[in-house]
Amino acid sequence: MTTTPSPPSWPHCAHGAGPTDPVGCRGIHVPGHTACLAHLTDTDCDTYLAGLTPGADIDHRGTPFTESLLNALLNALRAPDTGHPRLGHATFELATFMEAALFESAVFECCALFGSTIFEGSANFVSATFKGDDALFVSATFRDSAWFTGATFEGRAEFGHVTFEGHAGFDKVTFGGGDGYSGATFGSATFEGRAEFGMTTFEDYAGFGSTTFKGDAGFFSTTFKDNAQFGQTVFEGDALFYQATFRGNAWFASATFKSDAGFEDAAFERAANLGPLICDGTVELSGAMFGVPVTLEISAKEVMCTRTRWQSTATVRVRHAAVDLGHAVLEAPLAVIAHQIPFTTIDGILDESALPGSGAVRVVSVQGVDAAHLVLTDTDLSDCLFSGAFHLDQLRLEGRTTLASTPTGWHRKGIAPIRWTRRRTLAEEHHWRAQTAGQLTAPAGTPPEPRRWRTGPHHPDPARTPDPDDVAALYRQLRKAFEDGKNEPGAADFYYGECEMRRHDRTGTPTAERRLLWAYWLLSGYGLRAGRALGWLAAAMLATIVLLMAFGLPASSPKQEATGTVPPGGGKVTFVIDKQDPKNPTRDRFTSKRFDKALSVTLNSVVFRSSGQDLTTTGTYIEMTSRILEPALLALAVLAVRGRIKR
Known part of the structure; x- marks a missing residue:
């Protein structure tokens, strides 16, 4: 179904009307004529243009313009003092500029109406000045580039529903600044090409709501003095x-x-x-x-x-x-x-x-x-x-x-297999360990591999990778942040990380302190691994039992012996009680009875109690050693549990 085009609301030229286009040219009549400016005779056109003066009102709605015709119109309106076209109330609604439209440095003294105008060629409004209340380009179409560089809009600038199919340049434009309502609205406009608003100033409201920029949109050094939408x-x-x-x-x-x-x-x-x-x-x-x-x-x-x-x-x-x-x-x-x-x-x-x-x-x-x-x-x-x-x-x-975790699974360090303790770590520790381990840099964009340390942004440069002394300070401060937040369990991993970095720090941590930290780590994971401390406790107790059974328990309980002396001439007897030294048996040392005694001694030594058992001299020293070491290991296990559950 073919839709019959509607004629415009103004008296129009109708040039070229026919069966396929009953409306014909939609250009408004030039005053005193029945044709638009594009279809006047040469004589009538020259007469009309000669009657124009700078600042005159013009109305050329629906008129098709060639570049030469537009230049002739603007030359007729050119001010002799400035050499720039000066237009009064200018109406170009539904006009078509079939070639370049050169309004460069033009001055629009009153309203400039370009609603639904079509610019087939480039539109040049560079340094143009719109002094009126309204500069309306609503629903206009710019099929080539549109240049408004350095233009000034003293009133409202409305570009709603405009389509810019080429480059749109609004650099160094000033919107607003005049009396009354001012602002710039580009609502629902479409910029097909690049849109440039560099160094533009919006003195009043700037509305770009629902606008589509299909190319790049540049607002370099733009100033929005009021709200920007x-x-x-x-x-x-x-x-x-x-x-x-x-x-x-x-x-x-x-x-x-x-x-x-x-x-x-x-x-x-x-x-x-x-x-x-x-x-x-x-x-x-x-x-x-x-x-x-x-x-x-x-x-x-x-x-x-x-x-x-x-x-x-x-x-x-x-x-x-x-x-x-x-x-x-x-x-x-x-x-x-x-x-x-x-x-x-x-x-x-x-x-x-x-x-x-x-x-x-x-x-x-x-x-x-x-x-x-x-x-x-x-x-x-x-x-x-x-x-x-x-x-x-x-x-x-x-x-x-x-936070990142330590690498998973078993690894090899030299000939020894190792498995990293599961804990939360900082990225800086990952970067230092990856650098010291000589890992290859992970390809960009690949997700971290759980079995490897994460490489840093400057890997493998040691000068730009934080060392253990730096990382220890980070762990120390973050640990305090958790502790101040009453999150003691959360702070445990940071304390572990701090001790780890101090243990590996060969510049800021003395050798003796590093050895002490190494022992602290080995025995209990810095007082944070209860399983490790309990494992060492069990091993120490087992060793104590074995040593007591082998060297500490006597062959039998010591017997009391009495010797009497009868002095001459009396029946009085004096008894001297002597206790034999306990002795190791020569055989049958590892029996269930001896195990029971050794276990009793060992368990009692863990909690600082005397076993009450008769021991050999060697057994006494074994018990003394266990009464120092084993309670300490028990205390480390208790400390580790407390560190994980404290509130």
Whole structure:
């Protein structure tokens, strides 16, 4: 079914009307004629143009313009003092510019109406000035490049539903600044090519809601002096807000970034919210400044906050992302929270289908940060770098915190098989152990292998890999943070890690202390491995039993002997009682009866009690030794249990 085109609401030219197009040319009549400017005779056209003066009102709705015809019109309106075209009330609605439209340096004294206009060639509004209340380009179509570089809009600029099929340049544009209502609105516009707004100034409201940028969008050094609306905007290319300044609210609710979102060195002076937004790439906030309490809600692969400055309290709710807080400046508390469910706005639930994983959040660096102001909730710190941070003892780790574990399974150290004690570790320890073990660098993008230590960013350079002395200090501070938070069991692994690093530190830890730590580790895992201490206790008790049965128990209980002396001339007898020294039997040392006695002696020695058994001299020394060693091992086992269950 063919739809009959509707005629315009104004008296139109109708040139070329026929069966296939009953309306014909839609250009409005030139005053005093029955044709539009494009279809006047040469004589009538020259007469009309000669009657125009700079600043005259013109109405050429629906008129098709060639480049030469538009140049002739603008030359007729050119001011002799400036050499620039000067237009009064200019109406070009539904006009078609079939070739280049050159409005460079033109001055629109009153309203400029380009609604539903089609620019087939390039549109050049470079350095143009729109002084009227309205500059309306609603539903216009730019099929080639559109240049507004250096233009000034003193009133309202409306670009709603515009389609930019080529490059769109708005660099160094000034929107607003005049009296009354001003602002720039690009709502539902479509930029097919690259859109440039570098060094542009929006004096009043800037509306880009529901706009689609199919190419890169550049807002370099752009200044938004009032509210900036980017809600439901879709950026299919990179969105670059480098050094942009937001002096009002910055609304990015439901904004979608298909590539990267760059806010490096941007200033959010009064923005209370940023998001919830979704980014399939990296949200770059490095060097950005937030001046007031703010809430950020971001779903992305990466969130870079290196050197970001937070001048007031902030809450950063994140999903999926790896967050880098390296060298951020925190002047007030900052909370980084792993949001458990997809973000929801008034427009619905954000679509996270392009983002991998379950939404877990990894913090990859807090280097150089004053951790006294930092709270991390439900985050994965498996690859987090803590070196260079200060006040780590005041860091708050809330919720479920995940840290890297030691390698799993059996390994070989020389000819001896070893198995690493299961515990939570810092990334810096992984990097040092991987470097000293001579591991190969893991290929980029590959997940960590559970059986290997994780290599660091500077692997295998020893000069840039933290040494045990540095890592021990990190463990010590984080242990205190857990202890201050009344999480003694959680602090146990950090105490273990601190002792491990001190044991391996050949520069800052004296040799005697390292040997003592080695013994402490061997006997009880630094007082944290009850099984190890109990194992040594059982071995010591078994050794005591065997030694007592072999050397400590006498062959039989000592017998008392009495000798009497009868003095001459009397019947009085004096008895002297002598106790024989216990002696080892020559055979049958390992019998059940002797085992029972040896076990009794050994058990009594563990709890500092005398066995009451007669022992040989060797047995006495064996018992004395066991009464020192075995209670100590029992105490280490009790200490290890206490360290894991203390509240």
